[in-house]
Amino acid sequence: MHEVSNATEKEHYIEAIEEMASQKTPEWLATLREDAAKRFAERPLPHRKLEAWRFTNVNPIIRNPFQPIAESGVDQLASSDVHPLLYANDWIELVFVDGWYAPKLSRNAGPGGAAKTAGLHEAIAAEDDLVEAHLGHVLGDGGNVFSDLNTALAHDGALVHIPKNVELDRPIHLVFVSSKTATESVIHPRVLVIADANSEATIIESHVSLAGEPRYFSNPVTEIRLNDGARLTRIKVLDEGPQGYHLSTTQVRQDRDSRFDGFTFSMGGPIGRNELNIVFEGEGAECSLRGLTLTEGSRLVDNAISVEHHAAHCNSWIGYKSVLEDKSHSVFCGRVYVAPGAQLTDSNQLNQNLLLSDKATVNTKPQLEIYADDVKCTHGATVGPPPQELVFYFQTRGMSQAMARGILTYGFADEVVNETPLDPVRDRLDRRVFDKYSPK
Helix, strand or coil: CHHHHHHHHHHHHHHHHHHHHCCCCCHHHHHHHHHHHHHHHHCCCCCCCCHHHCCCCCHHHHCCCCEECCCCCHHHCCHHHHHHHCCCCCCEEEEEECCEECHHHCECCCCCCCCEEEEHHHHHHCCCHHHHHHCCCCCCCCCCHHHHHHHHHCCCEEEEEECCCCECCCCEEEEEEECHHHCCEEECCEEEEEECCCCEEEEEEEEEECCCCCCEEECCEEEEEECCCCEEEEEEEEECCCCEEEEEEEEEEECCCCEEEEEEEEEECCEEEEEEEEEECCCCCEEEEEEEEEECCCCEEEEEEEEEECCCCCEEEEEEEEEECCCCEEEEEEEEEECCCCCCEEEEEEEEEEECCCCCEEEEEEEEEECCCCEEEEEEEEEECCCHHHHHHHHHCCCCHHHHHHHHHHHHHHHHHCCCCCHHHHHHHHHHHHHHHCCC
16 A cells, blocks of 8 residues: 555656656766666655654655756845855855755855865766766765655755865855745755865855745755865754755765764754764764754654764764754654774764653654674763753742743753854854743
8 A cells, every 4th residue: 555655656756757867967977867766766755664764754745746846046036135144255155046056146166266166067067077976976875765866856056075185264155045936846955075185174054945935845965075084064054944844865974084073953844854874984083963953833853863883993972952842843863883893983872852842742762783892882862841940940049930941941952052163153043042942
């Protein structure tokens, strides 16, 4: 019965894939898309009997026949429309509207300077060897049915290349904007980041909407390759519109002595899923992953984290927090895999959830899968309301219960915000958290 349902629900996507296959593309890209299309056809769409999706109901996405976007809303937007979404005049900021690169709305981008930044469609047309060598190879045949769909249908996105020994002195901000044109459409942005040996950079990836109320589905995939000694900080801000569904996949592969610092802030959209997969392929690699989820109403946010230790002497740290209101739902799955031979692994993960309503739901599943004997691995989770004894303490100092709960909630969430390394990003997030939880 489910297979019949899947066939029906995939039908409009299969038609879009066939239409894409009829377009003229380089042979390597056509092969990449064809392989992804085969995997998409074979894999089931998510349902509650699949362990990875057991707590995440994406039927509102699957049962809506979202169509590939017919045209971009790039020409409908002016610089003044996107200016509030940007950060600083001297930053490299690439703007994408409905998945299409918008050079006129971007600033300081291009092949010049210490790093190469470009639209992915433009780079493919220019026969850029970097794209052919890396696109799809970082992700491999892993991922999920939606990342396969992205590979089969992605038409544009961002290319970022940080050359060997370059320490980029200004951040790169990738802004993915959904416009009114995206109504009832599906968007497949693609990001490819290559950090060569001993390079260093910071990238912000924002997913936002200027569309107001229209319903749409954003299905982004980000591939990151860190070569020996490379260091990358990536900040993702998920702030889709009130009817903007978001299912993302990020794959990071790290070579010897590389470091990845990831921050994920989820604050908008009815359903959001951040799948983040880290693979250590060289000794001495390490990652630090932090996240903050703010939910209200009936919103659902799912953070699915996987760190695979395939080499010795690697360190990983995962720390995710959620604040839930009303009937909202937060899902956390943190999987740490330690392969045979990955000795001297050091891994820690902690998921903390603050419930502001007794109708909110948390499903948390930190887990370890260890096949080496000389390791240090810990995991833990907490779920509960603001501590009543602290609320009472504040009340004895003359505060109202609402103010006491607001202060405690702000402090709980702001611990993650304060670790954000860029002042403009941190200040904007801090204001968002303060405005949300300060007593009115």
